[in-house]
Amino acid sequence: MHRSATAEAEITAELTDVRPGLVPGYTRELPGARAAVLTRLWRGLAYEPLPWIGHREPVDGGLTLRLADGRRLRGPRTDPYATGAYVTEVRLGGVAYDDPVRLMTDLAVPHSAGFAAELGHSVASLALSRAARRVPPQERPRRDWEWEQRVVDGHPFHPNCRARLGFSVAEQLAYGPEHASLVELRLVPVPAGECLVTGVWPQWLREAGRVMVPVHPWQAAHVLKRTGERRVAAHPLMALRTLALPDGPHIKTALSARLTSSVRDISRGSVAASAVLSDLGEAVAARTDGLLHITRALGAVYAGSPDLAAVLRESPEEYARSGERVVPVAALATTELPRSPGWLNRFTRLALTVGLRLLELGVALEAHGQNLLVVLSPDGDPVRLVYRDLADLRVGPARLARHGLPLPELPARMVTDDERTLRRKLFGSLVAGALAGTAGSGPVLRSALESAVPDLVRTPDMLALRDEPLPAKALTLMRLSPRTPGDQWTELPNPLHDTLL
Incomplete structure (x- = not known):
């Protein structure tokens, strides 16, 4: 029995004990959860520097990965900035796979067994979260935690988007924000x-x-x-x-x-x-x-x-001032908000203006959709940003000094003058993360960036954002490299000018 089936069966058994009425809904959600995780995994296989993938080749409207051992893995052409579950099947050799865990198990690459187990938990917990969500989709949130409860699917690009290893079903239902407990x-x-x-x-x-x-x-x-x-x-x-x-x-x-x-x-x-x-x-x-x-x-x-x-x-x-709402960026796609034409363009311009200004000053934000929040006017327009959780900043002493800002006493891991490290931190979280997740696809992200970039100050950082490949965390590689500490990175096609695979 593959680990996906094991994880799914374990949750079914626990649900039968603690919430039997959820079993039918959980079972209905499993195919969609498998597709959601498979989509995220396929993105990683298509774009990350995995050492056992020798060559990637667009073929017949799809994508073929030639593995180092001679095998071929085929799937659809992929948009690295797309969200959702658009990959329902890939083929390894002549065998079709709709289950990310079975695929990773049969790939049998280094550390794939452990990663497959994590994927199994991600699928099973995602199906549980979708089946047990308690927030009506049409209800407009009023308090900050109510917005957070809308984010049922977790990270929009991570294969382990909903993995909660070590949590029982009862604990997931009791502690997960999507369950409104x-x-x-x-x-x-x-x-x-x-x-x-x-x-x-x-x-x-x-x-x-x-x-x-x-x-x-x-x-x-x-x-x-x-x-x-x-x-x-x-x-x-x-x-x-x-x-x-x-x-x-x-x-x-x-x-x-x-x-x-x-x-x-x-x-x-x-x-x-x-x-x-x-x-x-x-x-x-x-x-x-x-x-x-x-x-x-x-x-x-x-x-x-x-x-x-x-x-x-x-x-x-x-x-938040009178009538305003403060919304985590990750929650923007979960609720229908009043949006005037050009809303995404204005939000993109606001986010890049702020992020690049702080980067110029010497502070690179980890501005993903969880840390970054947008203040919406009573009419729903983006007017300001709020940033929370400063623990993962990167700070450049030379940049601070140029602007007359002293370097405070910080943990050594946070301090660097390496331009690549500072830009990776901001661009990987803000553009490849928060903005891509809000846009939902490469073409929409491209349109928003094309609208915003001409209005930005022409700093070296802005030119790097415009002209160079876009850095993103190599989320699949990181899980397949358990002995390598810290973040690992890949480069995605720049949506402003590159053709996506």
């Missing part, structure tokens, strides 16, 4: 003398010489093996480990589970740097003529381990 965070007490605290840690999270650390219930049960006596309810956001208090800030918790590519934690260095990063973010945002707001880290705590740490962050709603 309230999550009870555990408040774990730690002696104040054992904690690094930066910013202002509020009094309601202090008690008799102890700091109360908000802990995700999954983390408390599976990693810390402890529970807090006190609890606080919050709404889960797209990041899963970050939650919104009903009338307060957002809480970023430690959650040592693999979601899409990485096991994320909250390091001592990021807690130590949280306040100075907020100051730097505000300093560069102040030079965008009011087009960008940065959500500040209000307070952060590190209680002796990356598994026991938390950050309190401003809600993006703080930056």
